[in-house]
Amino acid sequence: MKKILLLFIIASVSFSCIKKAEETNVAEEKSGTGKEFEMYKMSEMAMLMEQMYVDNEQLRQRIVNGDTIGKFPNHFLKIHKSVMTDEQENDAFFKLQAANFINAQELIYEDPSNAKEHFNKAVDACVQCHEVKCGGPIQRIKKLYIK
Ligand code: HEC
Numbered sequence: 001m002k003k004i005l006l007l008f009i010i011a012s013v014s015f016s017c018i019k020k021a022e023e024t025n026v027a028e029e030k031s032g033t034g035k036e037f038e039m040y041k042m043s044e045m046a047m048l049m050e051q052m053y054v055d056n057e058q059l060r061q062r063i064v065n066g067d068t069i070g071k072f073p074n075h076f077l078k079i080h081k082s083v084m085t086d087e088q089e090n091d092a093f094f095k096l097q098a099a100n101f102i103n104a105q106e107l108i109y110e111d112p113s114n115a116k117e118h119f120n121k122a123v124d125a126c127v128q129c130h131e132v133k134c135g136g137p138i139q140r141i142k143k144l145y146i147k
Contacts, residue, residue: 043082043083043084043085044078044082044083044084045079045082045083045084045085046084046085047082048075048078048079048082049137051075052076052079053137053140053141053144055073055076056119056122056123056144057144059108059119060119060144060146063115063116063119063146064146068112069108069109069112069115070109071109072105072106072108072109076102076105077102079098079101079102080095080098080099080102089133089134093129093132093133094129094133097125097128097129097132097133098129100125100128101122101125101126101129104118104121104122104124104125105122105125107121107122108122116146119144119146120145120146123141123142123144123145126141126144127141127142
């Protein structure tokens with residue numbers, strides 16, 4: 001069961017920004033450099049995103065259970081600086097959405113008595129950026145919402 005789950009995670013990770021992955025493939029084939037492993041390497045940004053996903057899954061659980069919220073995870077701020085798979089994506093839209101997202105995430109910690117509302121708004125901010133930048137993980141991100 002664990003193995004199946006792991007496979008599923010790997011599959012969903014590798015297909016996260018499907019369009020991009022295909023483009024890379026084509027470019028790679030054309031240039032004939034044959035650096036096959038390069039495509040599977042996760043960018044700094046992709047790793048940060050996966051970390052933020054896990055952190056927010058745990059935060060979600062704490063909110064649902066009514067546990068203490070703790071402190072804003074400062075590594076989230078790396079969203080402003082991490083290297084992306086495609087640096088052209090780091091445009092004005094991305095920067096604005098990143099700032100919105102950080103503000104929304106910080107509010108959860110600043111006003112923990114309304115943690116659920118703030119948390120769902122932070123997830124909205126994830127989705128808003130993803131609708132434009134990286135459609136693949138949206139279904140996964142939406143699972144974070146607290147109903
Ligand atoms: C400002 C825009 C933006 C925000 C906000 C954002 N993301 Fe992302 N996300 C991206 C981009 C761009 C990528 C692709 C990164 C790359 O390939 O280098 C990505 C990739 C991902 C991935 C796939 C990583 C992989 O394995 O390839 C996941 C999962 C993810 N984001 C989850 C989240 C979650 C959860 C949140 C909110 C807590 C979030 N994202 C907020 C832009 C954003």
